[in-house]
Structures are given as C-alpha cells and as structure tokens.
Amino acid sequence: MKINTLIIGSGAAGLAAAVQLNALGQQSLALFTEGLHCGTSINTGSDKQTYYKLSLSGKHPDSPDLMAEDLYQCGSMHGDLALVEAATSAVTFANLIRLGVQFPHDLYGRYTGYQTDHDLRGRASSCGPYTSRDMCLAMIKELKLREIPVFEDRVAISLLCAGEGNQKRCVGAVFINRNTGELEYVFARNVIFAVGGPGGLYADSVYPLGHTGAIGLALEAGARARSLPESQFGLASLKFRWNVSGSYMQVLPRFVSCDVSGGDEREFLREYFPADGELCDAIFLKGYQWPFSCSHLPGSSLIDLFVYRETRERKRRVFLDYRQNPAGFDWEQLAPESRQYLQNSNATGSTPLERLKQLNAPAIALYRDHNIDLATEMLEIAVCAQHNNG
Ligand SMILES: Cc1cc2nc3c(=O)[nH]c(=O)nc-3n(C[C@H](O)[C@H](O)[C@H](O)COP(=O)(O)OP(=O)(O)OC[C@H]3O[C@@H](n4cnc5c(N)ncnc54)[C@H](O)[C@@H]3O)c2cc1C
Incomplete structure (x- = not known):
C-alpha cells in the first residue's frame, strides 16, 4: 500500500491525528493499529482523570x-x-x-x-474517571463517520527508512496481520508514530495489561530519544491495575504491610510518623497534591518512597485497608486543611470506607466491578510506573 500519511496506533494521539488531518482535507491516509480498543487512552483512568x-x-x-x-x-x-x-x-x-x-x-x-x-x-x-476513554470513543465515532480507513489487528514490527545521516527519513512500516499471519508493507510520505508509552519496560506498572508500546522500533530505526529515563510513578492496585490517588487517599485508609505469606501484619508508616495526626496529614496530602514538579519533593511523594522501601527493599507486601482508621487517627489532631476539606465534602464517616462512600461512591463500585470488595478485603498496592516522558 502507498499513501500520503500512515498513522500507527489508535490512542488519543493517533485518533486525533487521523480525524484532524481528514478534517483539513487529507484524503490519502490510513490508521494501522493493534486494535481500536487497545492502548492506554481507552483502557485507563483515575480518580479524576485530568x-x-x-x-x-x-x-x-x-x-x-x-x-x-x-x-x-x-x-x-x-x-x-x-x-x-x-x-x-x-x-x-x-x-x-x-x-x-x-x-x-x-x-x-x-x-x-x-x-x-x-x-x-x-x-x-x-x-470524571474515564476522560481519555470518553475522548477515544468520540473520536472513533468520528473516524467511522468520516470513513477513514482503519486496519485493526496489525502490529508494526519494523519502520522502513530511506537516506543516510541527517537525510534519513521514515518512509513506511512493516506490519504483521494477526488474522492471517502475513506481513504487510505500507509506504507513506509521512508516518505518525503514535504507539503510546513503553508500558512493557516496567516490573510494576499501571499501564493496561497487554499494552507494551513500541518505542523500540523508532530507536532501532535510528531515532534519537529525549527524556526516556524520566518516568512518573504513583501508588496503584495490583490485582486490578488502577491508580489509588485522589479520594482513595483523602479518606485516610490504613497502610498495612505483611510478609510474603500474609503473616506479621503491621502499620509500617508509624515508623516514620510516630506523632498522632502527622501520619494522617501525610496520607491526606498524598491524595491532595500531585507531585508534578521536582521542586516539590519529597512532599506527597514521601509515602511512595516508604511503600517502595517496604515492597522492594524489605520484600514485604503492602495493602490499603478501608475498614479501619490508621493508628492514632483523631479528627482533632488533623491539620486544618485536611479536616476542613473532609468536613466541607461531608466525608466525616467513622471509617475510611464510609468516608469514601460519602466523598466518591463510584470509587468503591469500580473495584466491586472488578471483583474486589473494599468492605471485606484489603487492597494490595505498589509503587507503579504510570507515565514516561520520553
Ligand atoms: C493510570 C493512568 C492514569 C493517567 N492519568 C492521566 C491524567 O489524569 N491526565 C493525563 O493527561 N494523562 C494521564 N495518563 C497518561 C495518558 O493516559 C497517556 O499519556 C495517553 O493516554 C497516551 O495516549 P497515546 O495515544 O499516546 O497512547 P495509547 O493510548 O497508549 O495508544 C497507543 C496505541 O498504539 C497501539 N500500538 C502500540 N504498539 C503498536 C504496534 N507495535 N503496532 C500497532 N499498534 C501499536 C496501541 O494498541 C494503541 O492503540 C494516565 C495514564 C495512566 C496509565
């Protein structure tokens, strides 16, 4: 196949490129993807995806x-x-x-x-929690209305290049057709490489299962990367991959660790925050601030670092418990910022679960939909990779 513009990948980036180029009058384009329902954009979200x-x-x-x-x-x-x-x-x-x-x-x-x-x-x-999914669904609808050619079940395995040195350009790609097992070659004047983040790089990750990304193809073809070692990490549940930011922290769950076989349970954060109130404020801030800027470190990342030490260095498992308050929990000991926020949100229930029900009930339903009942079990978490800036 020979076209003007080949778009590889159908996340928010690839879909937006296809729809906008078509709207601007480019007729000779095609979108090749593993699947319209694959990738990060349509499969992930968070407490309040921004x-x-x-x-x-x-x-x-x-x-x-x-x-x-x-x-x-x-x-x-x-x-x-x-x-x-x-x-x-x-x-x-x-x-x-x-x-x-x-x-x-x-x-x-x-x-x-x-x-x-x-x-x-x-x-x-x-x-809400599914902003990027809503965006994708709207763009997929538009893609179909505009009759933009989409080739699903295609996995790019190599980028085709022409020229040498600074003149070297990407001129197409080779795909495996998953249905037939055959190779397909697409030549294009422009290639938009929208394959998402390198989810396959990380041991603990909140990228959707099955999303590996394909940045390696570009590196193999000679592209120079920027900021590739810079990743953003956060706390996420493991059994069902989901961020536990925002209200999951603001309602002040108990952080518990145990040995690999489930014994020797302890509230390990007490080690770092012995005074009552301090621990709860640190947990609250974890859900209140987003550590986007390195200048704000350690700030809300402190808890992440302690969870990391517990899981990676001490080889223990860490859980969130919404059934009981953290040790030393006392409304009067909370900093005014935390207390007022919870009071203004009418989230003053006597347990973390009750407060979560009051603050963000869908956050509980979401886990129930994935066979995890926060009322009867603890939620296993780890520090997980979530973004790559490369
Ligand atoms: C839990 C979580 C929460 C997030 N929250 C936010 C947030 O609040 N705000 C924010 O701005 N960002 C957030 N992000 C980041 C944001 O979701 C991603 O940056 C964005 O969705 C990436 O879009 P994309 O189109 O680049 O990639 P993706 O959506 O990952 O799409 C990549 C596409 O390429 C396809 N593909 C990959 N490899 C190949 C191949 N070899 N051949 C063919 N197709 C291939 C995939 O199947 C997919 O269709 C979050 C990410 C996660 C994981």
Whole structure:
C-alpha cells in the first residue's frame, strides 16, 4: 500500500491525528493499529482523570508561552514540545467538545477549570474517571463517520527508512496481520508514530495489561530519544491495575504491610510518623497534591518512597485497608486543611470506607466491578510506573 500519511496506533494521539488531518482535507491516509480498543487512552483512568489546556475561565490571564514555561520548568520536558502542546491545547480541546466530549461548563459557556500542583491558572478539566476513554470513543465515532480507513489487528514490527545521516527519513512500516499471519508493507510520505508509552519496560506498572508500546522500533530505526529515563510513578492496585490517588487517599485508609505469606501484619508508616495526626496529614496530602514538579519533593511523594522501601527493599507486601482508621487517627489532631476539606465534602464517616462512600461512591463500585470488595478485603498496592516522558 502507498499513501500520503500512515498513522500507527489508535490512542488519543493517533485518533486525533487521523480525524484532524481528514478534517483539513487529507484524503490519502490510513490508521494501522493493534486494535481500536487497545492502548492506554481507552483502557485507563483515575480518580479524576485530568485534561490540560490553556485556562478558559477565571481571572488569571494565560497564554501558550506561560503554559509552556510551566511545563518546561518542571524539568522533564523538551521546550519545543512544551510550546507545541501549549499552543495547540485550546484548539484540540475545542475539537473534542465539537465531537461531543462532555467537559464541564457553566451556564454562561465557560469551560471551568481547577488548579493542580504547579498550575495556578486552573488549566485542568475532567469528565470524571474515564476522560481519555470518553475522548477515544468520540473520536472513533468520528473516524467511522468520516470513513477513514482503519486496519485493526496489525502490529508494526519494523519502520522502513530511506537516506543516510541527517537525510534519513521514515518512509513506511512493516506490519504483521494477526488474522492471517502475513506481513504487510505500507509506504507513506509521512508516518505518525503514535504507539503510546513503553508500558512493557516496567516490573510494576499501571499501564493496561497487554499494552507494551513500541518505542523500540523508532530507536532501532535510528531515532534519537529525549527524556526516556524520566518516568512518573504513583501508588496503584495490583490485582486490578488502577491508580489509588485522589479520594482513595483523602479518606485516610490504613497502610498495612505483611510478609510474603500474609503473616506479621503491621502499620509500617508509624515508623516514620510516630506523632498522632502527622501520619494522617501525610496520607491526606498524598491524595491532595500531585507531585508534578521536582521542586516539590519529597512532599506527597514521601509515602511512595516508604511503600517502595517496604515492597522492594524489605520484600514485604503492602495493602490499603478501608475498614479501619490508621493508628492514632483523631479528627482533632488533623491539620486544618485536611479536616476542613473532609468536613466541607461531608466525608466525616467513622471509617475510611464510609468516608469514601460519602466523598466518591463510584470509587468503591469500580473495584466491586472488578471483583474486589473494599468492605471485606484489603487492597494490595505498589509503587507503579504510570507515565514516561520520553
Ligand atoms: C493510570 C493512568 C492514569 C493517567 N492519568 C492521566 C491524567 O489524569 N491526565 C493525563 O493527561 N494523562 C494521564 N495518563 C497518561 C495518558 O493516559 C497517556 O499519556 C495517553 O493516554 C497516551 O495516549 P497515546 O495515544 O499516546 O497512547 P495509547 O493510548 O497508549 O495508544 C497507543 C496505541 O498504539 C497501539 N500500538 C502500540 N504498539 C503498536 C504496534 N507495535 N503496532 C500497532 N499498534 C501499536 C496501541 O494498541 C494503541 O492503540 C494516565 C495514564 C495512566 C496509565
């Protein structure tokens, strides 16, 4: 096959490229993918999965330059990429709205945002736990409406290149057709390589099962990588891969560790936070702050480091227990920030589970849907890879 533009991968990035190029008039394009329901975007989410764009509400002025500076200053992002991401973020957001993605807006049409760590302009927006899935489903619908050719069950195994040195270009790819086992060659003037993060690299990961990524193909073809060793880690459950950020922490579960056979249970965080109140505040902040900026370390990452030590260095298993409060739990000992947040959210139940029911009931249902009952069992967790900046 010979076409103008070959898109490899059908996550949020590949789908957006296909839909926008077609909307701009490019007819000669095709999308090759393992499957429209594979990859990270359509299979993951979190407590409140967040979409970043230029601020479109509030009183803080914003611009692509200001947003790019914020992204760049965090220290793990190439400046050119930060600027492109910032500059195109509002247009891309508008495209998603046009396709029917339900980002929240007020009566006057303002797309309200909220602040996260290292962003004071309220650039964050969310459709709930499944923002990226909603985006993908809307774009897949559009892909079909526009009759853009999609080839599923195709696994890219090699990139085709022409030229030498600085003139070397990618001119296509070789795929295995999973249905027939045959090789297929696609030649293209432009190749958009949207295969997602390298989920297969990590031992403990919250990338969806089966998503390995394919960055190795680009490296093998001679592409130079940036920021590849920089990954973002967070706490996630293991039996069902899901982030336990946000409200999962704010309701103050008990952190328990035990030996590999399930014996010798102990609340290991007490070792680091002996005073009452301190431990609960640290757990609360873990769900309240997002450690995007290296300058905020250790901050909310402290708990991650202690869990890492427990699992990797001491070879123990770590669990969250929503049935009982952490040792030394006392409303009066909590910092005003934690106490007020929980009180304002009416999450003042007597156990972590009751507070989670009050703060975010779907968070409990989600685990129940995956055969994990937080009312009767503890949730095994680890420090898991979640993003790669390469
Ligand atoms: C638990 C979790 C929570 C997250 N929360 C947030 C958040 O709140 N905000 C945020 O901005 N980001 C978040 N992210 C990151 C975000 O989800 C990803 O950066 C984004 O979805 C990646 O989109 P993508 O299109 O690049 O890749 P993917 O969605 O992974 O798509 C890759 C595509 O390429 C295909 N593919 C891979 N290899 C091959 C091959 N060899 N041949 C053919 N096809 C191939 C895959 O099947 C898939 O279709 C989170 C990630 C995780 C894991």
